[in-house]
Amino acid sequence: MKNRSQNPNDLLKKIIELENMAAMPLVDMNGREDIPVEIRVNENIGPAMFKPDPFKHGGFMANSLTIKAMRPDIFVVGDSLDDLAEDYHCGCGKNFDLQFWKICPYCAREIKA
Secondary structure (H helix, E strand, O other), X not given: OXXXXXXXXXXXXXXXXXXXXXXXXXXXXXXXXXXXXXXXXXXXXXXXXXXEOOOOOOOEEEOHHHHHHEOOOOOOOOOOOHHHOOEEEOOOOOEEEHHHEOEOOOOOOEOOO
């Protein structure tokens, strides 16, 4: 299922469309779980990379561009992130998965649909 926007609400709409076509639920939204993750700025970490935060259990550190580029919400179904993966090649020469980023986490370029 490819969806260029990778907006979690758009992905949910697509899942609901598939449910309606199949006449059966694909995802139990009543069992939904929101998991907040704290991310602290550390400019010594490379772009699009995260490291565990030694001062905050369950937290992570990333550089400011990475934090700016991140989607604020990521839609995950099951244990795999591969189902919604969509590789993108940026003009800066880097590849990344669109499901995680609003802009390029390496150069801050806008993502072209």
